[in-house]
Amino acid sequence: MEERFIIDLWVNNRFGVLNRITGLYSKRGYNIETIHAGPTDVPGVTKIEIVSTGDDYMRTQVISQLEKLYDIRKVDLRTEMTGD
Amino acid sequence: MRLKGATILIEELLRQGVDTVFGYPGGAVLDIYDELYKYSDRIDHVITAHEQGACHAADGYARASGKTGVVIATSGPGATNLVTGIANANLDSVPLVAITGNVSVNALGRDSFQEVDIVGITQPIVKHNFMVRHVQELEQTIKEAFLIANSGRKGPVLIDIPKNVQTDTCEYGIAVVPRMPDKPKLPYVKDKVLEAIRNSTKPFIYCGGGVIAASAEQEVLELSHRLDAPVGLSMMGRTALPDSYDYNLGMCGMHGEYAASKAQSECDLMLAIGVRFSDRATGDLNEYTKKCTVIHIDIDKAEFGKNVDPDFCLQGDVKAILQDLLKDLKGVRHPEWREEITEFKKTKTPDRPGEFCPKNIIEAVRRHMQDSTVVATDVGQHQMWTVQYYDFEQPRTLLTSGGLGTMGYGLGAAIGGCIGSGRKRTVLFTSEGSFGMNLNELCTVVSQDLPITIVVLDNNVLGMVRQWQGIFYEGRYSQTTLNRKTDFAALANAFGAKGYSVATLEELEKVLTETDTGDKGAYLIDCHINQDEKVLPMIPPGKSIKNIILKG
Ligand SMILES: Cc1ncc(C[n+]2csc(CCOP(=O)(O)OP(=O)(O)O)c2C)c(N)n1
Numbered sequence: 001m002e003e004r005f006i007i008d009l010w011v012n013n014r015f016g017v018l019n020r021i022t023g024l025y026s027k028r029g030y031n032i033e034t035i036h037a038g039p040t041d042v043p044g045v046t047k048i049e050i051v052s053t054g055d056d057y058m059r060t061q062v063i064s065q066l067e068k069l070y071d072i073r074k075v076d077l078r079t080e081m082t083g084d
Numbered sequence: 085m086r087l088k089g090a091t092i093l094i095e096e097l098l099r100q101g102v103d104t105v106f107g108y109p110g111g112a113v114l115d116i117y118d119e120l121y122k123y124s125d126r127i128d129h130v131i132t133a134h135e136q137g138a139c140h141a142a143d144g145y146a147r148a149s150g151k152t153g154v155v156i157a158t159s160g161p162g163a164t165n166l167v168t169g170i171a172n173a174n175l176d177s178v179p180l181v182a183i184t185g186n187v188s189v190n191a192l193g194r195d196s197f198q199e200v201d202i203v204g205i206t207q208p209i210v211k212h213n214f215m216v217r218h219v220q221e222l223e224q225t226i227k228e229a230f231l232i233a234n235s236g237r238k239g240p241v242l243i244d245i246p247k248n249v250q251t252d253t254c255e256y257g258i259a260v261v262p263r264m265p266d267k268p269k270l271p272y273v274k275d276k277v278l279e280a281i282r283n284s285t286k287p288f289i290y291c292g293g294g295v296i297a298a299s300a301e302q303e304v305l306e307l308s309h310r311l312d313a314p315v316g317l318s319m320m321g322r323t324a325l326p327d328s329y330d331y332n333l334g335m336c337g338m339h340g341e342y343a344a345s346k347a348q349s350e351c352d353l354m355l356a357i358g359v360r361f362s363d364r365a366t367g368d369l370n371e372y373t374k375k376c377t378v379i380h381i382d383i384d385k386a387e388f389g390k391n392v393d394p395d396f397c398l399q400g401d402v403k404a405i406l407q408d409l410l411k412d413l414k415g416v417r418h419p420e421w422r423e424e425i426t427e428f429k430k431t432k433t434p435d436r437p438g439e440f441c442p443k444n445i446i447e448a449v450r451r452h453m454q455d456s457t458v459v460a461t462d463v464g465q466h467q468m469w470t471v472q473y474y475d476f477e478q479p480r481t482l483l484t485s486g487g488l489g490t491m492g493y494g495l496g497a498a499i500g501g502c503i504g505s506g507r508k509r510t511v512l513f514t515s516e517g518s519f520g521m522n523l524n525e526l527c528t529v530v531s532q533d534l535p536i537t538i539v540v541l542d543n544n545v546l547g548m549v550r551q552w553q554g555i556f557y558e559g560r561y562s563q564t565t566l567n568r569k570t571d572f573a574a575l576a577n578a579f580g581a582k583g584y585s586v587a588t589l590e591e592l593e594k595v596l597t598e599t600d601t602g603d604k605g606a607y608l609i610d611c612h613i614n615q616d617e618k619v620l621p622m623i624p625p626g627k628s629i630k631n632i633i634l635k636g
Contacts, residue, residue: 015215015217016203016213016215019204020207067268067386068267
């Protein structure tokens with residue numbers, strides 16, 4: 001079943017990191033609805049929040065592919081849809 | 085020690101254990117090539133005819149030797165010429181470090197001469213890539229690149245080095261040894277897996293390239309003995325087990341052996357080790373695992389459930405996992421299953437004694453080679469015939485483009501494979517379509533004095549495509565009849581190798597004997613075969629073993 005979901009990412013703020021992330025979505029034909037990035041307390045680490053829609057398969061694929069990226073430190077699937 | 089960037093690069097390559105690199109010079113890598121000149125007693129550079137050839141050579145070198153392949157190219161067209169080779173290495177999980185030059189940092193983004201965004205271009209086809217903007221980052225970046233290329237699921241890493249970073253200087257020898265970042269892992273469900281294995285009466289082992297990447301061949305063999313389980317291989321898994329082992333059923337899937345695909349569809353337990361379940365291997369996913377429990381063992385978490393939903397997954401180094409499982413597995417026998425397998429093995433494509441057909445040609449060539457001979461292929465029918473009929477006995481002796489199916493891969497790969505295996509006699513099976521794509525590398529074979537035997541299974545057509553047109557497009561052979569007039573034997577002679585043209589088994593045998601000159605001499609043997617030879621068996625795309633085509 002298609003559902004909206006939010007993924008929180010903590011990434012090394014290095015050259016091209018956003019490209020790599022959005023590339024993973026577009027390669028598989030998944031749409032990003034909202035993307036939001038900002039600094040964290042840790043120097044060099046950025047937090048990115050991505051809202052998209054997809055089924056179970058798409059969600060697990062996206063998460064495990066994101067986890068593989070060298071510059072990604074942490075991937076969290078947020079369960080409830082809050083604004084933050 | 086204060087050094088310039090180009091020197092740091094070469095020093096660090098040496099520290100990484102690199103003694104051979106492949107590449108092609110140009111304006112944006114002049115400083116790197118100047119250092120290669122000075123270091124030529126410690127690092128060998130192989131110049132090819134084309135950067136694509138260099139990239140495939142680095143890939144073939146890595147597959148044959150197990151080391152990380154290194155390729156160097158200049159900016160712009162040099163860099164873009166690497167793209168196919170990088171994608172090829174990526175899909176087959178080959179450890180490769182590609183180094184490109186670029187325009188100086190202050191000229192970036194101005195559409196300067198020979199400037200391309202190679203980091204952007206290759207981003208979807210690398211494991212990771214870097215643009216080094218300051219010489220101070222160079223040492224650390226190279227260390228990380230080699231670590232990434234060669235750890236976990238291996239793959240290509242590109243480092244783009246602007247010209248000023250090559251000439252700027254900084255302290256060398258101060259970078260820290262990097263570590264791969266920790267990533268979440270699946271829980272290790274060993275007990276459940278052991279229980280599933282113990283409950284099985286028809287176990288089947290399906291092994292892929294991951295087994296070879298992890299050097300887990302002995303563990304798979306032991307598992308097969310212990311569980312009395314036959315083994316089927318994906319194309320990338322070919323050479324994981326010797327063909328002389330009677331429970332090695334050969335390749336599964338579209339052009340696999342009947343017995344291998346049949347056993348896979350009849351088993352009650354599939355132990356899938358280091359495989360990614362490509363569509364060419366699985367066919368119809370609904371039929372594929374209908375009768376069995378699937379245990380998937382792999383280093384890459386993202387592979388679990390990507391194509392096939394396993395009942396149990398074990399994530400980690402395949403060799404370590406198998407060693408751990410073996411500790412708790414006693415030997416069992418499954419005589420009834422063995423009888424079934426023996427029955428399956430009886431269905432084979434018929435022998436054609438005396439005929440000048442692919443199987444007989446490949447077997448004749450094999451008789452003149454060693455168990456350790458490295459064999460490269462291009463892509464098409466001849467590739468499938470080689471995988472089916474050549475008798476492989478040792479791991480890493482087959483270099484073939486699995487995931488990308490790159491026509492033109494073979495000659496570069498054979499060059500790299502030959503060098504990576506200590507410049508021993510190496511064989512390339514190709515066909516006129518694929519060979520036509522990168523035959524320019526014949527000059528490299530000759531200038532490097534490489535003992536390579538090129539066997540052209542020359543059918544005058546783009547055979548594999550023609551076969552599909554015959555079966556699925558009612559024989560409308562659109563653009564697959566080549567009618568070229570190239571005399572390959574003469575061409576080989578023109579390049580400085582020795583060429584032969586043969587059309588019977590007797591002629592072939594005579595040439596094979598004449599060219600059986602150990603590790604010296606480059607030869608091309610053009611074998612004229614019938615244009616209607618088919619690759620069989622064939623499971624049509626998206627279908628299952630029920631639809632297998634056995635006869636042409
Ligand atoms: C670079 C590239 N272009 C096109 C294809 C599509 N393709 C797959 S097999 C094949 C025919 C190969 O012909 P040939 O090399 O003569 O081998 P044969 O099948 O005749 O043995 C083609 C065109 C490909 N795999 N790679």
